[in-house]
Amino acid sequence: MENAGEYIRENIRNVAIIAHVDHGKTTLVDAMLKQSGIFRENEQVQERVMDSNDLERERGITILAKNTAITYKNIKINIVDTPGHADFGGEVERVLGMVDGVLLLVDSFEGTMPQTRFVLRKALQANLKPIVVINKIDRPEARPVEVVDEVLELFIELGADDEQLDFPVVYASAREGYALYNLNDDPKNLEPLFETLINHIPAPKGFMDKPLQLLVSNIDYDDYVGRIAVGRIERGMIKTGQQAALCKKDGSIENVKISRLYVFSGLKRIEADSAMMGDIVAVSGISNINIGETICNVDAPEPLPFIEIEEPTITMT
Ligand code: GDP
Secondary structure, three states: OOOOEEHHHHHOEEEEEEEOOOOOOHHHHHHHHHHHHHHHHOOOOOOOOOOHHHHHHHHOOOOOOOOOEEEEEEEEEEEEEEOHHHHHHHHHHHHHHHOOOEEEEOOOOOOOOOHHHHHHHHHOOOOEEEEEEEEEEOOOOOOOHHHHHHHHHHHHHHOOHHHHOOOOOOEOOOOOEEEEEOOOOOOOOOOOHHHHHHHHHOEEEOOOOOOOEEEEEEEEEOOOEEEEEEEEEEEEEEEEEEEEEEEOOOOOOOEEEEEEEEEEOEEEEOOEEEOOOOOOOEEOOOOOOOOOOOOEEEEEOOOOOOOOOOOOOOOOO
């Protein structure tokens, strides 16, 4: 009975999209955002802002992990973007720590590339079970069947276990906004991708009635509120206005106030009064908070383990 008291958040999925640069992550997230309105009424179409970061624009690749949340059939899907570039390895690991599954996106013409291998290895090491999305099948030179074989070979080479090897495959054109279970199906929309996602990625599971643990996996900035800590609630609940213990990496503990709490909706952060186990949230108002620290209840400061990874070096010209 070791799992007694564990709770499953059936209406949440936390997922990362991993891919080689240019295989279509941004386009796919855009398409998913646009279509979430088809499956649920009264949802506004979101504008594309995934590439709005200046640094990103400068380098032409996605650097900061961005969170997007989409509602599909009353299930909230938190999508965390990951950098496709090997320089940002540390960030890939941190992002993977927040999710219960990944979409491995592979261009159906280019096939597996160096960063496909890099990010897949990280996902397999994190014990995640990937869903393989073969993208750009609208390309005339697409060779999806061969590419699935290449992906399988890569899984084997990287030492995937039996469960990981049994990956579901979805064929997609992110640009045209459709996904297929089989190559000869008629293109319609992204429903096959959404369905595969909610059926194959486990809902967050954990303890709701134990003291709070929120592992800070990323730091964001905002002109108005300053430093923003982003992470997943591993255990318990958090409330706006509450006092909390910030467990630093050197073992010290600081008393802090959760002045503002946010959840993700579309491409936006929206304020929330409370959040619980399984939610990916952002917290502002703690000026010296860092990646790898744990936010806990004042009376139960139990930090979560965090694997120290070298910070990526970003050279700006
Ligand atoms: P990211 O680097 O993985 O975020 O890739 P992007 O989403 O920025 O896409 C890279 C390029 O591939 C862009 O020019 C997209 O328009 C194009 N692209 C993305 N998805 C598709 C697709 O399904 N079909 C085709 N033909 N092109 C696509």
